[in-house]
Amino acid sequence: MSRNLLQAWQGARARLEAAGVPGPVIDARVLVEAACGVTRADIVGDPYREISPEKAARLDDYLERRIRREPVSHILGRRGFWNIMLGVTPGVLTPRPETEVIVDHALRLFPEGRSLRILDLGVGSGAILLAILAERPAARGLGVDVSEEALAVARENAANLGLAGRVALLRGDWTAGLAEAEFDLVVSNPPYIATDVIETLDPEVRVYEPRLALDGGADGLDAFRRLAPEILRVLKPGGRFLVEIGYDQRTAVETLFRGAGAVEVETLQDLSTHDRVVAGAKKPLETAV
Numbered sequence: 028m029s030r031n032l033l034q035a036w037q038g039a040r041a042r043l044e045a046a047g048v049p050g051p052v053i054d055a056r057v058l059v060e061a062a063c064g065v066t067r068a069d070i071v072g073d074p075y076r077e078i079s080p081e082k083a084a085r086l087d088d089y090l091e092r093r094i095r096r097e098p099v100s101h102i103l104g105r106r107g108f109w110n111i112m113l114g115v116t117p118g119v120l121t122p123r124p125e126t127e128v129i130v131d132h133a134l135r136l137f138p139e140g141r142s143l144r145i146l147d148l149g150v151g152s153g154a155i156l157l158a159i160l161a162e163r164p165a166a167r168g169l170g171v172d173v174s175e176e177a178l179a180v181a182r183e184n185a186a187n188l189g190l191a192g193r194v195a196l197l198r199g200d201w202t203a204g205l206a207e208a209e210f211d212l213v214v215s216n217p218p219y220i221a222t223d224v225i226e227t228l229d230p231e232v233r234v235y236e237p238r239l240a241l242d243g244g245a246d247g248l249d250a251f252r253r254l255a256p257e258i259l260r261v262l263k264p265g266g267r268f269l270v271e272i273g274y275d276q277r278t279a280v281e282t283l284f285r286g287a288g289a290v291e292v293e294t295l296q297d298l299s300t301h302d303r304v305v306a307g308a309k310k311p312l313e314t315a316v
Contacts, residue, residue, distance in 0.1 A: 031076055035059050048094060057103075126155065133214065142166070143211035146212070178196050201257060210266060211266050213258045220241045222243075
């Protein structure tokens with residue numbers, strides 16, 4: 028039996044709702060758009076357009092995968108972040124809107140036209156670094172990740188966005204091998220979830236996201252203990268850093284960075300008013316000790 032766009036969307040929403048999938052209305056629309064090759068305007072303006080059996084079968088496959096709680100980003104192989112579209116695989120953390128706090132603040136700190144060098148530690152898909160580079164044509168960046176699979180995704184995203192000429196990608200262990208005072212800005216979304224908490228997370232994260240990008244050790248702070256002194260080491264005097272944190276890690280992470288010598292340390296909140304990013308700076312030359 029043939030289906031039109033309206034029936035496809037209503038049926039998709041009903042199936043996702045019945046399965047208890049979070050956000051069924053938006054997910055249903057996005058999956059219908061992708062499976063049927065249409066836009067939101069098509070669904071609204073031409074709701075009775077019939078879809079082919081091939082498109083209906085593709086939609087059914089997408090819905091079955093979503094009902095198994097596979098993230099939409101993995102089903103479609105892409106995810107929007109800030110003002111860019113990124114390819115996403117199971118080997119990288121799916122970019123999330125909360126992480127855009129880093130991009131927003133970085134752009135406020137460094138006006139357009141200013142030349143700067145950016146380091147992204149744990150670059151993953153390239154989301155943070157590429158979003159900033161897309162907005163700041165005079166900037167150049169280095170992304171470091173221990174995962175070769177993640178670096179391959181970041182390389183492809185950089186090429187697709189026309190940014191490959193301004194970004195280098197390196198397999199490495201955080202800042203190992205990097206010289207002192209090289210960067211104007213260091214950004215990072217490191218693993219910060221406590222090991223025993225991971226098993227309590229939604230299946231979209233617990234089952235499908237790479238454990239390497241999630242597990243922050245027994246208290247979730249392992250990466251920050253290493254990063255705090257190293258970020259200060261590779262920053263130029265007066266350089267800035269922005270690192271994503273868990274909602275309950277503000278005091279601990281601020282303390283680690285202050286202990287490493289950072290100044291102007293503060294915590295930024297996301298749109299849900301959760302503590303999300305610890306920001307700070309390396310002392311300028313005139314006040315360095």
